[in-house]
Amino acid sequence: MNFGIMTFKSYFVGLALALPLFAASAPNPDFSLPAPRFCPELPQNLTLTSDAKLPNPFKFAASSAPIHTKADWSCRREEINELFQRYELGTLPPKPEAATGTINGNTLTVDIIHANKSISFNVTMTLPKNGTAPFPAVIGVGGISIPIPPGVATLVFNNNQIALQNDATSRGIGDFYTLFGANATASSMTAWAWAIGRIIDVLENMPEETTKIDLSRLGVTGCSRNGKGALVAGAFESRIALTIPQESGSGGEGCWRISDWMLANGTVTQTASEIVQENVWFSETFALYANDVDVLPFDHHMLAGLVAPRALFVIDNTGIDWLGPESNFGCMKTANKIFQALGVPDHMGFSGVGNLDHCAFPASQQPDLDAFFNKFFFGQKTNTSIIETDGPNDLGFVDSDWIDWEVPQLA
Numbered sequence: 001m002n003f004g005i006m007t008f009k010s011y012f013v014g015l016a017l018a019l020p021l022f023a024a025s026a027p028n029p030d031f032s033l034p035a036p037r038f039c040p041e042l043p044q045n046l047t048l049t050s051d052a053k054l055p056n057p058f059k060f061a062a063s064s065a066p067i068h069t070k071a072d073w074s075c076r077r078e079e080i081n082e083l084f085q086r087y088e089l090g091t092l093p094p095k096p097e098a099a100t101g102t103i104n105g106n107t108l109t110v111d112i113i114h115a116n117k118s119i120s121f122n123v124t125m126t127l128p129k130n131g132t133a134p135f136p137a138v139i140g141v142g143g144i145s146i147p148i149p150p151g152v153a154t155l156v157f158n159n160n161q162i163a164l165q166n167d168a169t170s171r172g173i174g175d176f177y178t179l180f181g182a183n184a185t186a187s188s189m190t191a192w193a194w195a196i197g198r199i200i201d202v203l204e205n206m207p208e209e210t211t212k213i214d215l216s217r218l219g220v221t222g223c224s225r226n227g228k229g230a231l232v233a234g235a236f237e238s239r240i241a242l243t244i245p246q247e248s249g250s251g252g253e254g255c256w257r258i259s260d261w262m263l264a265n266g267t268v269t270q271t272a273s274e275i276v277q278e279n280v281w282f283s284e285t286f287a288l289y290a291n292d293v294d295v296l297p298f299d300h301h302m303l304a305g306l307v308a309p310r311a312l313f314v315i316d317n318t319g320i321d322w323l324g325p326e327s328n329f330g331c332m333k334t335a336n337k338i339f340q341a342l343g344v345p346d347h348m349g350f351s352g353v354g355n356l357d358h359c360a361f362p363a364s365q366q367p368d369l370d371a372f373f374n375k376f377f378f379g380q381k382t383n384t385s386i387i388e389t390d391g392p393n394d395l396g397f398v399d400s401d402w403i404d405w406e407v408p409q410l411a
């Protein structure tokens with residue numbers, strides 16, 4: 001059974017029903033794609049071929065056929081989603097049999113039942129002190145380390161309780177694995193994305209007068225390892241309108257191939273080979289490819305591309321080599337080409353600033369962050385065409401070293 005495809009299709013059914021509401025009440029730009037139909041099937045025995053450049057997002061892995069239309073992209077998006085689950089992140093399960101929520105003070109309790117097992121976890125809800133409900137809300141993966149504007153609620157959950165991430169011995173530990181078994185292929189990041197889906201489910205199932213949350217204006221954020229998690233959640237969970245990973249580095253905003261190249265060129269930076277030994281953010285299957293990332297039929301420009309055409313603002317710290325600043329900038333600049341192809345380049349931005357502690361947020365990035373919140377939560381016409389770093393020469397990233405494909409205008 002292919003869970004990835006099921007989740008994706010059920011979203012479009014949901015979106016079709018919800019569309020008139022979006023149009024009437026939300027300032028959100030249209031973040032729909034055409035429903036995926038007549039998609040080429042991805043063979044189980046897909047032949048992986050080595051490609052030292054960043055793989056072409058605009059060509060099916062199954063058939064090598066080019067992508068010409070937004071409808072093609074819907075199919076390709078579904079294929080990329082499946083590729084990430086298959087080779088890197090493990091299987092994202094579909095909705096469980098039941099997910100119910102209760103709110104007590106500032107605690108939202110999420111109760112889940114699946115195959116006669118149950119789990120329960122808490123989310124700390126903080127509503128704005130003033131302003132008018134329903135409020136847009138930012139989901140915090142393990143916490144929030146960016147400034148949240150007035151008028152925006154926060155929903156913070158303990159992702160370590162869902163799937164532990166102490167070190168390489170953490171695999172299969174946490175509420176998610178209580179439900180699906182310690183041998184579930186899902187990595188910790190996939191487990192967190194699944195849990196975020198359940199938080200949204202229970203909010204959907206409660207009256208808006210009770211939750212005071214506007215589900216058409218949901219964001220997600222997290223920093224460092226939890227920033228990688230925020231990007232994965234934004235990629236997999238299409239009900240999130242604004243994804244803001246902060247200093248997510250290698251395994252998040254970085255591309256595996258560029259990080260390997262940086263290390264080979266003498267910068268001590270995190271690579272796939274290191275990351276699969278350090279922790280359980282990726283599936284056990286991914287370890288088979290970590291020393292030969294050129295055979296992966298994707299890189300993280302395509303993970304970020306799964307967010308499109310929904311909004312994505314990537315915050316980076318150019319002062320920490322371990323994060324892979326050149327990889328991060330190059331990877332996300334390349335990801336923006338997917339947004340360009342969909343006609344919404346300004347739905348995705350990147351800002352890299354150095355000289356700050358890891359996960360500190362510098363005042364110099366505040367205007368860019370405000371521009372994203374104001375456009376995608378409050379419907380203002382701000383300038384979100386931001387792909388920039390404080391480093392010289394784009395930190396040494398040269399498009400032609402990494403990209404051997406053109407950007408189509410998808411009709």
Ligand SMILES: *[C@@H]1O[C@H](CO)[C@@H](O)[C@H](O)[C@H]1NC(C)=O
Pocket residue numbers: 043045047
């Ligand atoms: C993959 O499997 C299909 C269906 O079983 C088969 O027709 C095809 O030859 C296989 N391809 C490779 C490269 O093994």
Ligand SMILES: *[C@@H]1O[C@H](CO)[C@@H](O)[C@H](O)[C@H]1NC(C)=O
Pocket residue numbers: 115116
């Ligand atoms: C759940 O429990 C019921 C009653 O004990 C049993 O009949 C059923 O097979 C169980 N379902 C699963 C999925 O284990």
Ligand SMILES: *[C@@H]1O[C@H](CO)[C@@H](O)[C@H](O)[C@H]1NC(C)=O
Pocket residue numbers: 104107109120121122
């Ligand atoms: C959730 O919070 C409530 C208090 O509001 C507490 O009684 C309960 O034990 C918490 N549940 C979990 C799973 O932490």
Ligand SMILES: *[C@@H]1O[C@H](CO)[C@@H](O)[C@H](O)[C@H]1NC(C)=O
Pocket residue numbers: 129130131150151
């Ligand atoms: C909310 O109220 C506080 C205190 O009255 C005020 O300082 C602040 O500007 C208000 N914020 C908004 C968004 O209205």
Ligand SMILES: *[C@@H]1O[C@H](CO)[C@@H](O)[C@H](O)[C@H]1NC(C)=O
Pocket residue numbers: 181182183
């Ligand atoms: C998990 O996999 C291990 C190794 O293959 C096996 O020994 C164990 O029985 C499996 N556990 C479950 C719950 O399936």
Ligand SMILES: *[C@@H]1O[C@H](CO)[C@@H](O)[C@H](O)[C@H]1NC(C)=O
Pocket residue numbers: 383384385386387388
């Ligand atoms: C938008 O902001 C970017 C980054 O600051 C800047 O380069 C660009 O010129 C701005 N565009 C407009 C139309 O103001």
Ligand SMILES: *[C@@H]1O[C@H](CO)[C@@H](O)[C@H](O)[C@H]1NC(C)=O
Pocket residue numbers: 265266326395396397
């Ligand atoms: C590669 O390493 C050399 C020598 O340290 C350095 O001068 C150069 O800037 C590096 N190239 C890039 C693109 O980082």
